Amino acid sequence: MNIRINELIDSRDTVNKWLERYGVRFGVYKHGVFNEQLFPFDSIPRIISHSDWSYLETGLKQRVLALNKFLWDVYHDKRIIKDGIIPEEFVYSSKGYMPECEGINPTGEVYAHIAGIDLVEGKDGQWYVLEDNLRIPSGASYPMIAREITRKVSPQTFTQNAVAENRNYSKLLATMMEEMNNGRGISVILTPGRYNSAYFEHSYFAEKIGATLAYPGDLFVEDNKVYYAGIYKEKTRVGCIYRRVSDEYIDPLIFEASSLLGIPNVMQAYKSGNVALINAIGNGVADDKGIYYFVPKMVEYYLGEQPILQNAPTYLPYFKKDYDYVLANIQRLVIKDVSEAGGYGVVFGKDLSKEKLDELKALIIDQPRRWIAQEVIDFKDLEILEDDKPVERKADLRAFVVSGKETRVWASGLTRFSRNPDSFVVNSSQGGGFKDTWVLEE
Amino acid sequence: MYNYQTIVEFSEAVPMHAVMLRCQPVSNAGQTVEQEHLVVSPDYWLQAGHDAFYNRILFGGATEPHKTFAYVSTGIVATDTYVIKYRGENLFLFKQPTALTNVREAVLTTPDNVIDAAYAICNWLYENIVYQPLCTTVETTAAEVLERRKGVCQDFAHLMIALCRQRDIPARYVNGFLEGEGETHAWVEIFDGYNWLGFDPTHNRCISEGYVKLAHGRDVRDCSVSRGLFTGQATQQTTIHVTLQEI
Numbered sequence: 283m284n285i286r287i288n289e290l291i292d293s294r295d296t297v298n299k300w301l302e303r304y305g306v307r308f309g310v311y312k313h314g315v316f317n318e319q320l321f322p323f324d325s326i327p328r329i330i331s332h333s334d335w336s337y338l339e340t341g342l343k344q345r346v347l348a349l350n351k352f353l354w355d356v357y358h359d360k361r362i363i364k365d366g367i368i369p370e371e372f373v374y375s376s377k378g379y380m381p382e383c384e385g386i387n388p389t390g391e392v393y394a395h396i397a398g399i400d401l402v403e404g405k406d407g408q409w410y411v412l413e414d415n416l417r418i419p420s421g422a423s424y425p426m427i428a429r430e431i432t433r434k435v436s437p438q439t440f441t442q443n444a445v446a447e448n449r450n451y452s453k454l455l456a457t458m459m460e461e462m463n464n465g466r467g468i469s470v471i472l473t474p475g476r477y478n479s480a481y482f483e484h485s486y487f488a489e490k491i492g493a494t495l496a497y498p499g500d501l502f503v504e505d506n507k508v509y510y511a512g513i514y515k516e517k518t519r520v521g522c523i524y525r526r527v528s529d530e531y532i533d534p535l536i537f538e539a540s541s542l543l544g545i546p547n548v549m550q551a552y553k554s555g556n557v558a559l560i561n562a563i564g565n566g567v568a569d570d571k572g573i574y575y576f577v578p579k580m581v582e583y584y585l586g587e588q589p590i591l592q593n594a595p596t597y598l599p600y601f602k603k604d605y606d607y608v609l610a611n612i613q614r615l616v617i618k619d620v621s622e623a624g625g626y627g628v629v630f631g632k633d634l635s636k637e638k639l640d641e642l643k644a645l646i647i648d649q650p651r652r653w654i655a656q657e658v659i660d661f662k663d664l665e666i667l668e669d670d671k672p673v674e675r676k677a678d679l680r681a682f683v684v685s686g687k688e689t690r691v692w693a694s695g696l697t698r699f700s701r702n703p704d705s706f707v708v709n710s711s712q713g714g715g716f717k718d719t720w721v722l723e724e
Numbered sequence: 725m726y727n728y729q730t731i732v733e734f735s736e737a738v739p740m741h742a743v744m745l746r747c748q749p750v751s752n753a754g755q756t757v758e759q760e761h762l763v764v765s766p767d768y769w770l771q772a773g774h775d776a777f778y779n780r781i782l783f784g785g786a787t788e789p790h791k792t793f794a795y796v797s798t799g800i801v802a803t804d805t806y807v808i809k810y811r812g813e814n815l816f817l818f819k820q821p822t823a824l825t826n827v828r829e830a831v832l833t834t835p836d837n838v839i840d841a842a843y844a845i846c847n848w849l850y851e852n853i854v855y856q857p858l859c860t861t862v863e864t865t866a867a868e869v870l871e872r873r874k875g876v877c878q879d880f881a882h883l884m885i886a887l888c889r890q891r892d893i894p895a896r897y898v899n900g901f902l903e904g905e906g907e908t909h910a911w912v913e914i915f916d917g918y919n920w921l922g923f924d925p926t927h928n929r930c931i932s933e934g935y936v937k938l939a940h941g942r943d944v945r946d947c948s949v950s951r952g953l954f955t956g957q958a959t960q961q962t963t964i965h966v967t968l969q970e971i
Contacts, residue, residue, distance in 0.1 A: 374816040381776040381817060499955065502740060504787050505769050534953050535744040535783065536775075546742030546953045550773055550783050 287326070293435040294325035294667060300431045306424065306482050316477055322715035323428050324666045328677065328697040335446075335721045338401070338409060338681065339691045341590035344581055346397045346683040349414060349568050351584040353393035356567055357383050367583050368576045369600070371651060376573065377621060378417070378566015380529060382536050386553050386563075389462045390687060393562040396455075397683040398422075398696075401591075402661040410594045410659055412678060414577065416565040418526055420480035421696040422451055422682050423487060425718050429694075432718065444723040448694035451682070452490035458686030459493065459522045462558035466521030470496040470510060473526050474543045484526050493524065503547040508557045523548075524560040532563060571620035571654050572598065595657040599650035608646065608655040612639055615655040617646075630658065664717070666699055675699045679719060693721040725800050726901050726936055728908075729965045730950060732793040734958040741954040742785035743768070746899070746939040746947065747797040750780055754806040754922075755936060760799030765792065777813070777946060779939035793952075800971070806931040808913065808920040815915060817942055818894035824943040825866050827886040838893055842914045842923050843930065845887045849880055850928035862944060878944055880925040881910040885943065888914055898922070899947040900937040901968040908949060908966055913940060936968060 298320070307318045330338070355362050356373055363370050373379055398419025400412045429448050433440055459469045471493050473484035488495035500511055501520060508520040523545075525532060531541040533549040551557045567573065575596045578589040597604035597615070608615060612631045619627030631639065646653050663674035677699035682692040697717040728747050751757045762782075764770055770784035786793070821827075832848045834841035854874040862878070866886035869879040881897055888895035894915035902909040911931065913920040922931030939947040954960070 370816050374814065375820055381814070384776060502787060503742065503785070506771050506783075535742060535951050539951065539953075547744070547783050547785065550771070553773070 289436050290325045290327070290432070290439060291667060291670075293432060294323070296435050297325060297428060297431050298323050300435075301428065304427060304431075304482075306427060308479055308482075310479060321424060322701070323424075324699065324715050324717045325432070326665055326667065326672070327718040327720045328664055328679065329720045329722065332722050332724050334409075335693065337590070339693075341409075342399055342681055342683050342691045343689050344585065344587060344590050345399065345411065345414070345577065346394060346685060346689055348580040348584050349397065349416060349577065350391070350393050350685060350689075352580045353416075353562070353565060353568050354391055355584075357386060357564060362580070362583055365583075367579055368573070372570075372572050372576070372600075373567060375651065376567045376570040378529075378564065378568070378570050380564040380567075382549060383562075383564035387555065388552075388562045389464060389555065389558045392462070392685050393565050394568070394683075395458055395462065395560045395562070395685050397685070398680045399683060400678050400680050402594075402659060402678045405660050405662050407662075409591065410661075411577070411591050412594055413571075414569045414574065415680070416569040417528065417561060419680070419682070420483050420526075421680050421698075421716075422692065422694075423480075423483040424716050425694055425696050426451055426490075427486065428716070428718050443720070446693035446721040446723050448692070451684075451692050451694070452487070454684040454690055454692060455487065455524075456491040456493075458684050459491070459524060459558075459560060461686035462560060463522035464558070466557065467508075467519030468494060468510065469522040469524070470494040470501070470520055471524045471526065472496045472498075472501065472545075474498065474531075478526065480526065487524075496523075498527075498543045501545045501548070503545060503551050506547075506551050506554055506556055508545065508548060508551050520557060522558040522560065529563050529566060532559070571618050572600075572651065575654065594659050597655045599646050599653050599655065604655075605646075605650055608653075609643055612643060612646075612655070614658065616658055617642060618654050618656070620652055620654060632658075664697070664699060666701075666715070666717070668701075673703070675701065675703065677717070695719040725798070725969050725971050727796065727798040727965075727967045728901075728949070729796045729963075730794065731963045732952070733961045733963075734791050734954070734956075735960070736956070736958045737789040737791050738954040738956040738958050739789050740785065740787050740956075741790070741793060741952060743783065743793065743950065743952040745782040745795070745797075745950050746775070746779055747782070747795070747949050748780050749799070749801050749900070749936050749938055752937070753809050754804055754933075756802045756804070758800045758802055760797070762795065762797050764795040765790075768793065775939075775941075775946070777939070777941050779941070779947070801936050803933050803936065806922040806933060806935060808922075810915065810919060815894045818896045818915065819889055819892055820942075821886060821889050822943045822945075823865065824863075824945070825882050825886040825889060827866050827870055827883070827890060829870075830890075831870065831887060834891065838914065838916050839921065841891060841893065842884075842888065842921070845884055846923050846925045846928050846930075848887075849884055849925045853880060853883065855880075855926060877910040877926040881912050882943060884912045884923065884925040888912070896920070896940045897943050897947055898937055898940045899944070899949065900935055900939075901966060902936075903934055903968050903970060905965075905967045907964065908938065909935075910944065910947075911935065934970070 308321045394416040398415035509517040530537045531543045534541040536549045581589040599605040664677040665672045680696040834844040856874040866882040869875045885895040911924040
C-alpha cells in the first residue's frame, strides 16, 4: 500500500478542471429555475478494505436479489401481503405502485437491473443501508470519469496500489443490456435531454457501452414493436431501452398524458415482451421509504437467509408501538416524509424549535403512514480538503448492483459528502461533492 | 345495439399519431356481447389488449403523415340484471381516494348497511347537486363539485365514489352507454361484499338493466374512451356520435 497522498492532493485542481471541460455537471431545478452546477471532486479517495468489501458485496447481492423477488411478487402472486409480512396499505398506497404493471413479466424476471444502494459506515465500523434506489439511480459515471482523469494525472498511484478496476462498469451494463435485449434489436439509452440533472451520465454511458443515445421523439411503436427513427427516417428495431425517464412520463397513453418525454404505446410493447425496459416500470413500490423498513424481512421471507446488511434503526408510526416511541423521542430522531426524494422532506428533530416539533407531531398524528423515523447514526467522517486543509465531513456510499442473468456488484461506487460541517445530507442536489471509492484487492 | 363513432380531423398533416381506445363493451354477468364490428382508418395499425383493470383496449397508431383518424365501434349486447361478480379485484385500490375523488369533510350520515348507504348517498346527490351541462371540465374534482353543487354525470359519479370511499366502501367509476343518443354516460359500481352493484347518481337509481358498460377504474382517468398523442403543430377537432337502441 503506497498511497501517494500528496500527489493526489496536488492533483485535485487539475482533475476538477478536466471534469469541468468534460462537462461533468449536475443540473438542479429549484423553484422552477434550472441551474447547472459542477459536482466538486475531492481527490482523497474513500478506501474500503478487501474484507469489508467482501462483506458488502455478499450483503448487497442478497439484498438486491430479495428486492427483485419482492417486485415480482407484488405484481404477481402477492404472497408477502397474503402471508401478513407487509400490510397491504404500504404496498398499494405507495406512489411507486403501478396497477398498470400487474401481471407483466419483464424479461428474465428482473426488475431492478441497476440498483443504487446508499450505505453509511458507523463509527463502530458497522455498515448500514440508508436507502435503496431502484428506479433510475444515477451516479456511477462520476467516479468512473474521475478515476479516468486521475489515472492520467497521477498514473503511478494505480500501478503502486492494488485498487480494484472500476472501468468494468461499462461491461457490466453492456452485458446486462445484451442479456435483456435477447437479440431483438439495438440497445438505446433514452434521455429526457440536456436539461436533465444527469444528462452528462446518459451521454457518457452511451459512448462507453456503445448504445445509441435516443432523445424523446426518436423512438416510436409500430405493430407493437419499438423502433428508432434515424435521421433518414429509416426504422431500426429496438430490443432494450435503458430509459432515464421516470415511470410517470414513459408512456403518455397510460400515465401522465402531457408527457412529451415518453414513447406512446411503449407499455403495450413492454407488456407483450417485445422490448426490455431498464429498469422495469413500477419499481418505486420497493424503494419507497415506508417499504424500506420491510427489506430485511424480505430477505428472510424470499431467501430464507439472515439479512447480512443492516438497516438504520427505523420506526413506522403506522405501528402503535413505534407511534408512541416516535412521538416521545421526536427531538432526537430523523423524520422522513415517504413521498419525497433526493434529500428533500428529511428533517432532524434536534434542529427544530418547540413549535415546529409540535407541527410535525400533528402531521404524524394526522397521517402516520406518511412518515418514518430513524435513529441518527453517528457515521464515520471522511477527510476532505477545504482550502487545502483536511477537514472531516459526513459521507455516504452509493454502491451499484447490476442484475441481468446474474447479479453483480461493481467494486467501486459513488462516495458523496456534505460540504456543510453540520449537515448529514449528502445529496448532490443539495450541493455536496464526491470522491472516488477504492476497493482494495487482496 | 350500440354505435360509437369518432372522427378526428387535424388542421394539417401530422407525422405521427398514437391512440389507445376503450370503445368495445365487455362481456360480464350483466351483459353479453353477441356481435361486434370495428371499422378503423386503413392507415392505422391496431391491436387488442387489456389495461390495468382488465378493461378491453385497442392500441395503435399511424406513422406516416395523415390528416384524419376515424373509427366506428358497433355491435349488439344482450343485457341482464346488473350484478357483476367479484373476480378477485384489488379492493384496496377502490377504497383509496384519488386526486379526483378525495373529500375529507363529513357531508351526510348514512346507515351502516352498504347498500342502504349507497342509496342514501345517491339520494343526497340527487337532492343537493344540480345537473348542469358544461359547467365543469374533465379535471374537476369531487371536492370542487361539492363546493359548487353542480355538474354532469362524471361529477356525480366522482362525488358518489368519494363519499363511498370515505366510508370504506369499495367504489369504482364506470363508463358506458345509456339508451338514447349523444355521449357516453358515467355511473358507479359499489362492492357489497359479494358483487359489484350499479348506481346511477345522475338519475338517482340503482341500475337494474339497460346500461352497457365499457370500462371501470379508480376514476375517469382510468376509463377514457379515447386517448391520443400526435406530433406536429396541428390542432385537432373531434366529432363523437353515440347511440344505444333497444332492438
